[in-house]
């Protein structure tokens with residue numbers, strides 16, 4: 021493999037600079053791939069292909085939100101083996117994010133801390149880009165769109181901000197994630213509280229139905245992305261509100277503000293991701309699945325570096341998984357390796373399909 025040779029060079033660069041460098045290469049690929057009339061077929065296997073929310077997922081390993089915040093490389097993700105990709109977080113108003121440095125590697129902990137703060141071009145600009153990139157053919161995998169609150173919008177006007185993004189991006193999304201769990205936008209995580217979440221979902225499901233009718237297409241499944249720092253009773257409340265107010269699923273989890281057990285002495289604000297998040301994210305998935313059952317399929321994310329990690333999330337209750345930090349440490353072909361590894365792990369447990377393993381450990 022090439023990546024073990026390249027990684028030390030990338031890790032010598034400042035973290036965000038390394039990301040920009042790698043991303044530049046991916047965007048160059050995107051220019052070529054977007055012109056193809058027949059999109060690339062994603063890596064798939066009969067034991068892994070599944071239909072959720074009436075969407076066909078060729079395999080369950082997705083790109084987590086935050087890697088392609090501005091939707092600049094949507095056709096590249098199936099090439100790397102991903103079965104779906106979540107673009108964003110996108111906000112209604114374009115914003116630069118927090119001042120750098122704002123992304124930190126913790127190699128000894130196989131982790132990252134980021135406080136990027138939703139740097140993105142804004143929903144209108146991203147919609148224009150997607151219209152251009154999808155013009156010849158959309159990518160051959162489901163594309164999720166993750167939306168968040170603009171920093172300039174007061175918390176009590178958050179719903180209007182999310183609605184504006186939904187209007188711009190509805191037609192490009194297979195599913196939409198309502199991000200109420202980033203630690204880097206002041207007050208955002210308060211929107212996970214029962215009343216606030218119910219009100220937000222109410223407005224968004226109404227708008228979703230209106231857009232569906234206007235465009236003569238089905239409404240998009242709306243998923244809620246939750247923080248790993250919620251207590252179990254708060255997670256139970258999220259499930260209840262989600263079910264009652266028309267959400268279709270959950271994404272668990274976002275980054276954590278906790279710093280338990282790190283061996284790197286670091287005092288930087290932001291969200292921690294990667295290996296130290298792994299166990300907590302799995303526990304959150306287990307709790308959510310216990311309360312939600314099959315009613316709210318879960319996308320499991322947090323510290324997945326291997327097929328075993330992904331399989332643990334699935335057995336805890338995730339129907340799909342996503343990776344971000346694992347890819348920084350293990351390289352761009354990690355998704356494909358994990359998908360292939362899952363087939364072996366399922367077979368070893370006597371399952372013929374992924375769905376038989378979902379929630380086995382819950």
Ligand SMILES: Cc1cc2nc3c(=O)[nH]c(=O)nc-3n(C[C@H](O)[C@H](O)[C@H](O)COP(=O)(O)O)c2cc1C
Nearest residue numbers: 084085086109134273274293294322323343344345
């Ligand atoms: C640099 C960075 C930026 C991120 N940006 C976003 C974001 O914009 N929206 C979001 O919902 N999650 C964002 N995340 C969180 C990831 O999607 C994921 O939930 C989290 O990192 C846990 O997965 P991991 O351990 O595989 O990285 C970001 C994570 C990282 C490391």
